[in-house]
Amino acid sequence: MERTTFERLVRRVLSAIPQEFRAYLENVDVIVEDWPTTAQLKTHSLTDEDVLLGLYEGVPLTERHDYVRVLPDRITIFQGSIEMICESEEQMVEEIRITVVHEVAHHFGIDDARLHELGVA
Ligand SMILES: [Zn+2]
Structure with a gap:
């Protein structure tokens, strides 16, 4: 899959996040x-x-009390890894969705154990 196509899918997932949460993502780089x-x-x-x-x-x-931020948070999505485990473009779209939501949830302080319970792991 072309990188630009992949990035478009990632952006589509991000833009589907409700506005009240998206406001908190302004200082997060998604690459x-x-x-x-x-x-x-x-x-x-x-x-x-x-x-x-x-x-x-x-x-x-949730862990930012006396925290002075120097660099924005960063979420990285690994295209090679996702392509490796997926057999179709449809599957990739779903895997990108789950991965982006999962990493965004970490930004909100939700840990892996809880995400597993929620089925976003
Ligand atoms: Zn995780």
């Missing part, structure tokens, strides 16, 4: 990369064998 770096995998105790679809890097809103 697309092919694969996670070894350093990014390490922060999640993962190795090159693991498949990481998306990554949230930053300080969740």
Whole structure:
């Protein structure tokens, strides 16, 4: 899939997020990369064998008390990982949706255990 097509799908998911939540995403960069770096995998105790679809890097809103922000939070969606686990474009659209929602939820302070319960893991 072309990178521009992939990015358009990501933007479509983001624009479907209700406005009251989207306001909190203004300071979050959402970017697309092919694969996670070894350093990014390490922060999640993962190795090159693991498949990481998306990554949230930053300080969740719920943990910001005396937090002075220097850099915006960042959400990275890994196109190569998503393409690897999907067999059709339809499946990719769904996987992008789940991944984007999952990482955005981390920004709101929702952890993996809870996301698993909610079926967004
Ligand atoms: Zn997660």
